[in-house]
Amino acid sequence: MPELPEVETITRGVEQWLSEASISSVDVYQPKLRQVVPSHLTTLLPGKRITSVRRRAKYLCAELDSETVLVVHFGMSGKLVCVAPNEPFERQKHDHVVIHFTDKSQLVYRDPRRFGLLTLVESAEINTHPLFCKLGPEPLGNEFNGHYLHEKLLHRKQSVKQAIMDAAVVVGVGNIYASEALFRSGIDPRRPSYELSEVECERLASNIRTVLTEAIEAGGSTLRDFAATSGESGYFQHRFQVYGREDKPCVQCNTPIQRLVLGQRSSFYCPQCQQ
DNA sequence: AGTGTCGCCTGAATGC
């Protein structure tokens, strides 16, 4: 599932792949994603060129030469498939949107579970747009640090795991990386947020940063094959220390990893190392 | 305002 590191990898992949070509046509085969794909996509995109690509939270933002941003979210199962000019391409069952370029290349949005979205936002309005206006800081940016996190958590009763997964606190920390960062920090995911000291918040913020950075680097290793691998990326799943490892020995102390549910999400932790 | 719950959707895994 595309978490922040995967979206970052996809973004870098698309960036490498950008060309002078402009969009010639857009086919929408299934508009019913998490949000309905706006019908004006097919009329507004042709003739435009993608000038740059960046990531904000788990959104890929493709800037067009019309003061407009094509916003893509991958939900749980979304991918972008880059098809090289004249490379044979057969549309698959869950290819919902196909963007054709003048150089005969294609960009394909594939999403079996349809939890993702594609939409257009005016560049000037991106920060006030409903999708973006409530977002907290980027976990890899300077604004996010232990002091900030401590202030944010101070008056929260919620568990610390739920808090760091709240996009208003910090964006892009999904279920997997929340568990991993808490393990590395030696913090029990059930701890009430207000209970964490500034030192613990420093440690947690730092580990959120490093675990995401390491995952991006692992994803980056497949960057070269980006177009060929249909957006599949990364080997970081082989480095999970707690996520999905219920009953398996803790990598630090051999105590069996436990699973519990917080806010309807599976959480994994070591009862020995995380207090 | 903060918090908890629901629902969208499909495929994989599990149960009978």
Added chain:
DNA sequence: TGCATTCAGGCGACAC
């Protein structure tokens, strides 16, 4: 073997 059920997940909508 095949059918039915359960689960996973991001995140907005909604209720309290």
